[in-house]
Amino acid sequence: MSDALCVLATGGTYAARTLYANSEETLHSAKRPVLLNGIPDLMARPDLADRALTVTLQRIPAAQRRAEKALMDDFEVVRPRVLGALLDVLVGALKRLPTTELQQLPRMADFALLMTAAEPALPWEPGSFMRTYAAMQVRSASLILDDEPVADALRMFVDAQGQWSGTVKELLKGLNETVTPTPRPQVDWPATPKALGVSLRRLAGALGKAGYSVMHLGRSNKGERYALSKMQAHPAEASQDARETDGDLGVLGAHQDDAVEQTF
Template sequence: MRDEGSLKLVVAWLVAALRDRGPYPVLVVNGEQGTGKSVFTRNMRSLIDPSAAPIRAVPKDDRDLVVSAGNSWILAFDNLSSVPVWLADALCRLATGGGFATRMLHTDREESIFEASRPIILNGIPSLTDRADLADRAVCIHLAAIPEEERQPEDELAALFEQKRPLILGALLDAVSAALRNIAGVRLARSPRMADFVKWTTAAAPGLGWDDPEDFLSVYADNRRDVVDATFEADPVAVAVKDFILLVHPREGWNGTATELLALLNDRVTESVRRSKIWPMSAQALGNRIDRIAPLLRGKGFAIERRHSGVRTITIMPPSI
């Protein structure tokens, strides 16, 4: 781990994964080549949901994802270079609890329905939380680079892990016991995103030896802030809206239709951005995108409002001065 805060987030995720119901945050593990992301992910899953194939490649479609979720408690996907749109949407539904319906094989009318919530781990070198809805459900940690003089053969690490596994699992179950004992009396002063996860971790804190649960709340808030900042900077529409408002309408804000806003933003971005797949090509696409990035903009202090009285308009107000 890079720091003590990352360790607390990982422990909190493990304790949450031992709960019988979600929602569960998506654990996103980043790190450069050689930081042990695959071994880390394999060991995390092995603590709670041992499997002959603990880490897997990204599924091809919803059907494969549902099959994995139906046969596993923890879904651990290894070495991702990006998260496709369909997968991000599906993971969001799985993390917070949602239903999947698909046609049964070799039938025309029979439908198979799967509804559940699952703990999820994603790992990869690049940022995997470019989509705001996935970032909103994510806990992101960065693994530290391992110096060559400290690197160990994997078989030695595996032997050490097997030796320590009962102690680690016992400590986690102590935390679960504390959470079950205390959960009914926990009242959060504020309810952040994934409030159920925060409430469960707060209840488990005495079993983890965390004297002040506020320390975890501070770590979690800092992590969410970092994730939101990274997601914001990775979204060209969010950045373009921010720059447009702050540079052109820094006091009075802006109001108009999605068509007008798209024309104004198109004039302010480069041709390469306009031609990219992630740039909206129509007013409807921009309106949908505004809905997705609204939480990111609000996190930066902007006020977003969409009205549908006769003419559909968008109002964007700058942060209060």
């Protein structure tokens, strides 16, 4: 499901044989934003977390709850102004987009550029979106790594070794001998070098945000080789923002009321 959502977020195509034809092919292309709603953290895979924005909604006190009809009646009154405000923001973003640049582009590069270009029209302080976005990704990576026994073992292994390079088979042997989690999870723990290699590729991005480098060195006659190390330049700024904002893009909403008043 995570892989399918990633494809849908950045665009993908499904090919199938055309009905009642032997040699024709029909392509179905899709690229859409997706809303996921739930109480637990739904970003269980690093690749999906890199493509997601997180907003934590606060519980509504009993005194502030409203019937749906009353809520929708009020929404219909303000809907034209809300639409006008969104269009004004989009116009401002498109006007600034050709001259907007970022020092480092995240995975959702075009989206990040558009949101950065929209900052003056919202209005947000320059750079506030990318700071909050980076902090949110650090928080998401931390939550993912906390639930991964392989990630815990790799961080302990790198902390003890400093730097390490070798084959996946040698790494699995070292993890089993030195920092195997206790009690050892029979289901989640990789039993073969191939399974550990899959975990390394899947967790490399999240480990990088936590300050650990996982670099693929190619394949030798002994198997796939990796280099593990602790990054000298840990993303401290993003981590600090994560502690201050809890990695939640909802904190940007503090400026949205001002944007609505100015636009109206």
